[in-house]
Amino acid sequence: MYKYLGFVFLFIAANSFASEPLPWQYNFQPPATPVMEEIETLHEFLMFAMSGVVAVVLGLLAYVCIRFNAKANPTPATFTHNVAIEIIWTLIPVIILVILAIPSFRTLYFAEKIPTADLTIKVVGNQWYWSYTYPDHGNFGFDSYMIPDNKIQPGQRRLLEVDNRILIPAGKTVRFLITASDVLHSFAVPAFGIKTDAVPGRINETWVKVDKPGVYYGQCSELCGVNHGFMPIAVEVVPEADFEAWVEKQGGAITKVATQN
Numbered sequence: 458m459y460k461y462l463g464f465v466f467l468f469i470a471a472n473s474f475a476s477e478p479l480p481w482q483y484n485f486q487p488p489a490t491p492v493m494e495e496i497e498t499l500h501e502f503l504m505f506a507m508s509g510v511v512a513v514v515l516g517l518l519a520y521v522c523i524r525f526n527a528k529a530n531p532t533p534a535t536f537t538h539n540v541a542i543e544i545i546w547t548l549i550p551v552i553i554l555v556i557l558a559i560p561s562f563r564t565l566y567f568a569e570k571i572p573t574a575d576l577t578i579k580v581v582g583n584q585w586y587w588s589y590t591y592p593d594h595g596n597f598g599f600d601s602y603m604i605p606d607n608k609i610q611p612g613q614r615r616l617l618e619v620d621n622r623i624l625i626p627a628g629k630t631v632r633f634l635i636t637a638s639d640v641l642h643s644f645a646v647p648a649f650g651i652k653t654d655a656v657p658g659r660i661n662e663t664w665v666k667v668d669k670p671g672v673y674y675g676q677c678s679e680l681c682g683v684n685h686g687f688m689p690i691a692v693e694v695v696p697e698a699d700f701e702a703w704v705e706k707q708g709g710a711i712t713k714v715a716t717q718n
Contacts, residue, residue: 485500575629575630576594577591579591582643584639587600588601591704591709594704597704601622603687624695627668645678648674654679667694672693675692
């Protein structure tokens with residue numbers, strides 16, 4: 458019992474700094490990008506709307522059970538329909554769906570409309586690892602494999618740590634071009650609010666802008682074979698100066714990252 462309470466307290470204390478799944482976590486990871494902030498806002502709005510619908514339906518059911526049970530209404534009604542009620546219970550759901558659709562479309566448009574990017578990273582899904590290329594910085598690239606259990610170091614996250622992380626500069630807009638070399642994969646990082654399929658022979662794209670430095674974890678989210686569960690994604694967000702130093706260390710070319718207005 459105390460063990461489980463400890464997990465709950467750990468979740469409450471650490472949730473606001475999470476960039477990874479936590480024990481007993483039931484909500485989203487804290488948003489790290491504008492897209493994820495929009496998704497979380499939409500989610501909260503939908504939860505309030507659904508709660509209201511559930512409350513109204515439960516209230517109507519309770520009223521019917523009390524008002525029209527055999528004891529309270531010994532003589533059953535003989536009418537078969539009511540045009541006004543049928544119109545009402547048709548129009549009200551339509552209005553509710555329209556109200557829900559407007560912010561949904563707005564969020565979808567915001568996520569899909571990619572702003573001018575400061576840098577581009579090409580992502581290729583393979584069975585069962587990721588390959589990354591930086592075309593704007595000399596076209597250097599590397600493969601990224603999960604660190605196996607027997608090589609995990611203290612403080613590293615089991616099944617989430619990789620030997621080579623993606624590095625991106627904080628506060629810059631990054632465009633990901635995503636494809637696959639063999640079967641379907643999916644490039645997903647929950648804190649970023651992205652989940653984009655990697656399809657052989659096709660290039661999909663998404664974008665992120667992360668202001669808070671740190672390490673953000675994701676995983677392949679499309680069943681792609683026996684080692685599907687062993688394709689983690691680790692994105693490290695660093696200051697621009699650190700990013701440029703890393704690019705030089707990788708043998709890439711420094712391209713000045715533009716500042717967005």
